[in-house]
Amino acid sequence: MMRFSDADGRKIVSTSSAETVGKVSGFVVDPVTRSVIAVQVRRADDGDTLRWPQVVAFGSDAVTVEAASAITEADDEVTALLGKDHRLVGKRVLSTAGDELGTLTDVEFDGASGSVTRLLLADNDEIAGVRLRGVGSYAVVVTAE
Amino acid sequence: MRTSGVAKRPVVTLDGEAVAQLKDVVFAAGGGAVGGFTLAGRGLFSGPLKESLPWSSVLALGSDAVMIAGEDSLAPAQDLLDASASSGGSGGNVLGSQVLTDSGTDLGTVRDVIIEVGGAAEGSCAVIGYEITTSGALEHKGMGHKGATLLIPLPDTVAASGEHLIVPASAVDFVGNDLAGFGASVEAFRAQLGGRA
Numbered sequence: 001m002m003r004f005s006d007a008d009g010r011k012i013v014s015t016s017s018a019e020t021v022g023k024v025s026g027f028v029v030d031p032v033t034r035s036v037i038a039v040q041v042r043r044a045d046d047g048d049t050l051r052w053p054q055v056v057a058f059g060s061d062a063v064t065v066e067a068a069s070a071i072t073e074a075d076d077e078v079t080a081l082l083g084k085d086h087r088l089v090g091k092r093v094l095s096t097a098g099d100e101l102g103t104l105t106d107v108e109f110d111g112a113s114g115s116v117t118r119l120l121l122a123d124n125d126e127i128a129g130v131r132l133r134g135v136g137s138y139a140v141v142v143t144a145e
Numbered sequence: 146m147r148t149s150g151v152a153k154r155p156v157v158t159l160d161g162e163a164v165a166q167l168k169d170v171v172f173a174a175g176g177g178a179v180g181g182f183t184l185a186g187r188g189l190f191s192g193p194l195k196e197s198l199p200w201s202s203v204l205a206l207g208s209d210a211v212m213i214a215g216e217d218s219l220a221p222a223q224d225l226l227d228a229s230a231s232s233g234g235s236g237g238n239v240l241g242s243q244v245l246t247d248s249g250t251d252l253g254t255v256r257d258v259i260i261e262v263g264g265a266a267e268g269s270c271a272v273i274g275y276e277i278t279t280s281g282a283l284e285h286k287g288m289g290h291k292g293a294t295l296l297i298p299l300p301d302t303v304a305a306s307g308e309h310l311i312v313p314a315s316a317v318d319f320v321g322n323d324l325a326g327f328g329a330s331v332e333a334f335r336a337q338l339g340g341r342a
Contacts (some may be wrong), residue, residue, distance in 0.1 A: 001289040031161075068180075094157060094161070094207075094209065094212070096159065096212055097206050097207045098207015098210045099209055100210070101337055107258040134158070134161040135160070135161050136160045137161070139161045141158075141159050141160070141212075
């Protein structure tokens with residue numbers, strides 16, 4: 001399992017050229033599938049988005065891709081999610097019962113599948129990833145227990 | 146579940162977008178039940194919205210937000226107000242209205258309402274009390290100087306016109322100032338009304 005905070009800034013390396021082709025700068029999460037669908041990239045030559053299927057491996061020291069061309073401009077699906085102010089970390093967490101549970105501090109995900117496994121809150125609280133319902137500009141919504 | 150501070154509570158979709166905030170409560174058919182809410186836009190300078198929120202579209206009324214499925218859960222405000230008016234409701238003017246006892250004493254103006262949401266099976270929601278800014282009428286009873294905040298329990302049916310809200314004079318004996326003991330006050334008050342009838 002990996003956390004957004006650990007993965008931020010991790011280098012992205014091309015396995016064909018062995019060169020660093022960018023760095024991880026953020027994550028795009030689709031609340032419907034409760035998984036990371038793309039990695040946002042900085043310091044890349046052509047684009048700022050790495051779609052999850054293009055990732056060869058999300059390792060503890062580097063993210064590997066087959067070639068620099070895996071990094072592209074954001075497509076419509078990614079843009080739609082970004083346009084909704086997609087950032088999870090730092091947002092208030094609301095349950096579907098209308099109660100505020102705290103502030104989201106980190107997200108844990110499965111490096112192999114991209115699935116969000118846990119939402120971590122301030123005060124060491126945590127919420128199972130399957131409870132994620134929505135991510136909006138006002139709040140992250142999770143299913144009430 | 147009991148809740149106060151309905152005014153300004155954000156209305157949030159399951160997608161996490163805040164689409165409005167509650168402005169006022171609209172009574173349903175002639176009783177204390179909540180028919181829905183009028184809405185205001187979010188932010189400092191936003192005014193009332195043309196949309197309202199029928200109670201049937203509320204997924205949950207929590208302590209921090211009102212949850213709805215999506216923006217299409219909102220309905221034209223006029224529909225809700227018409228339904229309320231035709232059944233003797235208040236037309237969405239509860240907050241700020243003057244509270245009169247049936248013996249003619251002005252108790253103060255409504256700052257907020259205290260709502261009780263029934264069990265999931267019932268799915269109803271009722272206003273069980275008013276939080277008022279007192280007029281000073283109760284000062285001789287040691288219940289708050291002018292401008293203080295007090296909680297007034299309500300019978301299970303209320304008379305509301307948008308101009309005045311009428312409460313039985315005996316409600317004065319059950320006025321409180323903290324939400325913790327308020328449920329007991331409401332029950333005692335209603336028991337007393339019931340016993341007399």
